[in-house]
Amino acid sequence: MKSLAARCLAVLTVATLGLVVYASPSSGPVVTAAPSEGFVATFDTASDFYNRFDYGFSGFDPAANSNPDRIVSWRGDHDRACGAPTTSRTIDVDRNTNVPLGGTVADFDEMFWWCRGHMMTAVDVVGYNIAWFAPRPYFTDISRVCWDVNLTQMSSRKWTQVLFVSETDATAHPSQRGSGGYDLGYTNPMFRGQPGTPSAEILPVAGDLAGLQVLNNGHFRWFENQDHWTTDQNSSQPVMGSTDKATRYTHCVEQLDPGTIRFTQERPASHGGFQQVDVPGTIPRGPVRVVFQDDNYNAPKGEHYDPNVLTWHWDNIVVETGERIDIPRGPSTRMLDTRQGSSHVTADGQFQHTGKITPGSPLEVTIAGRNGVPGSAGAAYLNVTATEPDGAGHLTVYPCGPLPFASTVNYNRAGQTVADLALTDLSSRGTVCIAASTATHVVIDSSGEAPQGAPVSMTPIRMLDTRFGSSNVTADGQFQHTGAVVPGQPLEVTIAGRNGVPGGADAAFLNVTATASDGPGYLTAYPCGPRPLASTVNYTFAGQTVANLALTDLSSRGTVCIAASTPTHVVIDASGYAPSGTPTSITPVRMLDTRFGPADVTADGRFQHTGKVEPGRPLELTIANRNGVPGGATAAFLNVTATAPDGAGYLTVYPCGAIPFSSTVNFTDAGQTVANLAYTDLSPQGTVCIAASRSTHVVIDATGYR
Incomplete structure (x- = not known):
C-alpha cells in the first residue's frame, strides 16, 4: 500500500x-x-x-x-x-x-x-x-x-x-x-x-x-x-x-x-x-x-x-535551482493558548490569555493566514490539548456552523491534561470552533495545512458507538449498541460507503475513543487481516475515557477492525479519508520501544530496549528506510505512546534541530500510559527526535508517510 x-x-x-x-x-x-x-x-x-x-x-x-x-x-x-x-x-x-x-x-x-x-x-x-x-x-x-x-x-x-x-x-x-x-x-x-x-x-x-x-x-x-x-x-x-x-x-x-x-x-x-x-x-x-x-x-x-x-x-x-523546496520548519506552531501567564503565548501573540472555554460558548480561532498556514488553506492538522478542566467532559473541534455530534478530546477528571490530533475542515473564514462540554483551558498547535481534496477532510461524523442508550447512536443508525469489544473478538466496522465517506476510499482518519473499560489495556485499529504489533488507544484504569486519532488503511471491503486487550466500549468518529487511487497509509508497524522485556520489541529489532527518554537528552529515531517506510519519505504519521513516566510531563516529537515550543503527548501521573497521533516532518537524515520533559518510556508505531 x-x-x-x-x-x-x-x-x-x-x-x-x-x-x-x-x-x-x-x-x-x-x-x-x-x-x-x-x-x-x-x-x-x-x-x-x-x-x-x-x-x-x-x-x-x-x-x-x-x-x-x-x-x-x-x-x-x-x-x-x-x-x-x-x-x-x-x-x-x-x-x-x-x-x-x-x-x-x-x-x-x-x-x-x-x-x-x-x-x-x-x-x-x-x-x-x-x-x-x-x-x-x-x-x-x-x-x-x-x-x-x-x-x-x-x-x-x-x-x-x-x-x-x-x-x-x-x-x-x-x-x-x-x-x-x-x-x-x-x-x-x-x-x-x-x-x-x-x-x-x-x-x-x-x-x-x-x-x-x-x-x-x-x-x-x-x-x-x-x-x-x-x-x-x-x-x-x-x-x-x-x-x-x-x-x-x-x-x-x-x-x-x-x-x-x-x-x-x-x-x-x-x-x-x-x-x-x-x-x-x-x-x-x-x-x-x-x-x-x-x-x-x-x-x-x-x-x-x-x-x-x-x-x-x-x-x-x-x-x-528548480522545483520549489519548502523551508524546513519545526513541526508545530502554537495557535491558541487560553491560559494566563507570560509563558502561555502563541507564535504571533493572537488568541492567547482568552480564558477557559465554557459550555455553550464555543471559541472561534483563526487558523488560515497565521503562522505559516496559507490564507487559502481549506483544512488543517491541529494538536488539541485540554488542560485544567473543571471535571470530566470533552472537546469538539469543527469548522464552526452547527455543532456536530462528535468528540475530539476526552478528559476524565478535574485538572487532567490530555491531547489529540485533529484533522479538521476550516470555515470559509479560515477558522475552527472549539466547543467544551465542561469548562477547560485549551492549547492548539498547528502541525500543517491539509489542502482541499488531498486527503478529503470532513466534519466529524459518528460511525460506531458500542454503548447502549438512546443518546449513544451513529449518524446512520448502523454499528450502534453492539456491546463492548472483548479480547479475541475484533469488531469489523464498515467505513467506506457510509456517512459521506465514498465507497472507493482507501484509508480514513478515525478518532477512536475507548470508554468504560474494565481495566487497563489498549485498542488497535487496523485494516482487518492479521493483527499488527501496535496500539492505537491506551487506557490505564477501569472506567477511563480516552481518544486518539488513527490514520488507518481500509480493507478491500472498506472496513477497519477494532481489537481490544481488555473489554471496553468504543466510539469512532470519521474526520477524513483518502480517495481511491491516491497514496495512503500503512498497516501500523512498531518503530521504537524503549522498554526492556522479551515482548517489548520493534518490527526489525532496531531501536528497542534503549531505556527511558530523559530530559535534556532527546532520542533520535530513524523512520525512513525502515519497516515499509521508504528511504525517500519526508514526513510520517506516528502513534506516540508515553508509558511508565516518572511523573507529570510531556513529549515533543520533531524533525530534530531546535526543540519547538509545542507538545505531542501529555502525561499527568507517574506510571500513566497515554498516546497521541503525531504528524511530523523527518529530518534530512530521515529521522525524528523525541524530547521528554520528564523521564519516560516511549513506544512509537508508524501508520503512514509521505
Missing part, C-alpha cells in the same frame, strides 16, 4: 544533494556543478555546517576600525542558552589580504559555532567586521534562496546579506582566498550604504555580482554589479532583533520572471508581520557562489565575555 504522501499536506520537500565533491580544510574550494535539486542545510548537527560550507571573515573598514589588524575571536564552550563562549583570544589579521597571519582554519572555527540545531557568528572588534559563509557547490539557474536569521540585540546599523558571486569573480582574486582556501575575500559591496564608511572598500568585480541586503532598521536593498541599486524599501518595524534566541525571521529572495525579484520576510506580528515586495532585479544565471554575510560591530568586552548580545543566529539555508 502506498503512503499518504503529498496528498496529506502542503509538505516540506527536502532535496537530495546527490554527488558533490567538497574541499578538505587543507585545500582550496573545489568547484563543482550544483545538483539540480538544490541545496538544504538545517544544521541539525555541527557537521552540517563545517563539512558543507566554506567560511571566514572579509576584513574591516579601516576608517571605522581603531585597530584593523587585530580582532578578538570567541572560543570555548557556549552557555546553556546558546550565548557566546565565555573566553576569547586575539588573532592577528592582515586587512589587505584578509587572511590570518600564521593562523589556521581553527581561527575561523572560533567565529562560527553550532548550538542546538543552528549556527552562530560573533567576534569582538572595534569597528566593522564581516563574517561570511557559503555552500561549497556552485549553482546555476537559481530560482529562490531562503535563510532564517536573528540577532540577539537590536541595532539599526547591523545587516545581513546574500551575495550571488559569479565563477569568474570568485576565481579572479586567488590572493584573496588565502592559503587555507576558506577566506574568499568578499568584502561588503554595501559599504557605501553604511554611515561614515568609504566606497573604496567595495570589492572589484570581474564578473556578475548581485545581492540583497537586509538592515535591522527595516530597510533592504537589491543591487547588481555594485552600480545598480534599488531604492531603499522601508518597513514600519525592525526586521529582526529579539532576546529570544529561539526566534528566527525567514527571508527569501525569489526570481519571479526576467527582470523582477521578490523579497519576502516572515516575522512576528510585533515586528511587522509578513512583508512581500517586488523590485527590479535578476539573479545571475551562474555558475555562482551563494555567499551569506553578517556585520559584527563593537561587540561588548565584558570581564567574562558572556553573553555576546551581538551574536547572529542562522538556520535553514535553502537554495533552489
Whole structure:
C-alpha cells in the first residue's frame, strides 16, 4: 500500500544533494556543478555546517576600525542558552589580504559555532567586521534562496546579506582566498550604504555580482554589479532583533520572471508581520557562489565575555535551482493558548490569555493566514490539548456552523491534561470552533495545512458507538449498541460507503475513543487481516475515557477492525479519508520501544530496549528506510505512546534541530500510559527526535508517510 504522501499536506520537500565533491580544510574550494535539486542545510548537527560550507571573515573598514589588524575571536564552550563562549583570544589579521597571519582554519572555527540545531557568528572588534559563509557547490539557474536569521540585540546599523558571486569573480582574486582556501575575500559591496564608511572598500568585480541586503532598521536593498541599486524599501518595524534566541525571521529572495525579484520576510506580528515586495532585479544565471554575510560591530568586552548580545543566529539555508523546496520548519506552531501567564503565548501573540472555554460558548480561532498556514488553506492538522478542566467532559473541534455530534478530546477528571490530533475542515473564514462540554483551558498547535481534496477532510461524523442508550447512536443508525469489544473478538466496522465517506476510499482518519473499560489495556485499529504489533488507544484504569486519532488503511471491503486487550466500549468518529487511487497509509508497524522485556520489541529489532527518554537528552529515531517506510519519505504519521513516566510531563516529537515550543503527548501521573497521533516532518537524515520533559518510556508505531 502506498503512503499518504503529498496528498496529506502542503509538505516540506527536502532535496537530495546527490554527488558533490567538497574541499578538505587543507585545500582550496573545489568547484563543482550544483545538483539540480538544490541545496538544504538545517544544521541539525555541527557537521552540517563545517563539512558543507566554506567560511571566514572579509576584513574591516579601516576608517571605522581603531585597530584593523587585530580582532578578538570567541572560543570555548557556549552557555546553556546558546550565548557566546565565555573566553576569547586575539588573532592577528592582515586587512589587505584578509587572511590570518600564521593562523589556521581553527581561527575561523572560533567565529562560527553550532548550538542546538543552528549556527552562530560573533567576534569582538572595534569597528566593522564581516563574517561570511557559503555552500561549497556552485549553482546555476537559481530560482529562490531562503535563510532564517536573528540577532540577539537590536541595532539599526547591523545587516545581513546574500551575495550571488559569479565563477569568474570568485576565481579572479586567488590572493584573496588565502592559503587555507576558506577566506574568499568578499568584502561588503554595501559599504557605501553604511554611515561614515568609504566606497573604496567595495570589492572589484570581474564578473556578475548581485545581492540583497537586509538592515535591522527595516530597510533592504537589491543591487547588481555594485552600480545598480534599488531604492531603499522601508518597513514600519525592525526586521529582526529579539532576546529570544529561539526566534528566527525567514527571508527569501525569489526570481519571479526576467527582470523582477521578490523579497519576502516572515516575522512576528510585533515586528511587522509578513512583508512581500517586488523590485527590479535578476539573479545571475551562474555558475555562482551563494555567499551569506553578517556585520559584527563593537561587540561588548565584558570581564567574562558572556553573553555576546551581538551574536547572529542562522538556520535553514535553502537554495533552489528548480522545483520549489519548502523551508524546513519545526513541526508545530502554537495557535491558541487560553491560559494566563507570560509563558502561555502563541507564535504571533493572537488568541492567547482568552480564558477557559465554557459550555455553550464555543471559541472561534483563526487558523488560515497565521503562522505559516496559507490564507487559502481549506483544512488543517491541529494538536488539541485540554488542560485544567473543571471535571470530566470533552472537546469538539469543527469548522464552526452547527455543532456536530462528535468528540475530539476526552478528559476524565478535574485538572487532567490530555491531547489529540485533529484533522479538521476550516470555515470559509479560515477558522475552527472549539466547543467544551465542561469548562477547560485549551492549547492548539498547528502541525500543517491539509489542502482541499488531498486527503478529503470532513466534519466529524459518528460511525460506531458500542454503548447502549438512546443518546449513544451513529449518524446512520448502523454499528450502534453492539456491546463492548472483548479480547479475541475484533469488531469489523464498515467505513467506506457510509456517512459521506465514498465507497472507493482507501484509508480514513478515525478518532477512536475507548470508554468504560474494565481495566487497563489498549485498542488497535487496523485494516482487518492479521493483527499488527501496535496500539492505537491506551487506557490505564477501569472506567477511563480516552481518544486518539488513527490514520488507518481500509480493507478491500472498506472496513477497519477494532481489537481490544481488555473489554471496553468504543466510539469512532470519521474526520477524513483518502480517495481511491491516491497514496495512503500503512498497516501500523512498531518503530521504537524503549522498554526492556522479551515482548517489548520493534518490527526489525532496531531501536528497542534503549531505556527511558530523559530530559535534556532527546532520542533520535530513524523512520525512513525502515519497516515499509521508504528511504525517500519526508514526513510520517506516528502513534506516540508515553508509558511508565516518572511523573507529570510531556513529549515533543520533531524533525530534530531546535526543540519547538509545542507538545505531542501529555502525561499527568507517574506510571500513566497515554498516546497521541503525531504528524511530523523527518529530518534530512530521515529521522525524528523525541524530547521528554520528564523521564519516560516511549513506544512509537508508524501508520503512514509521505
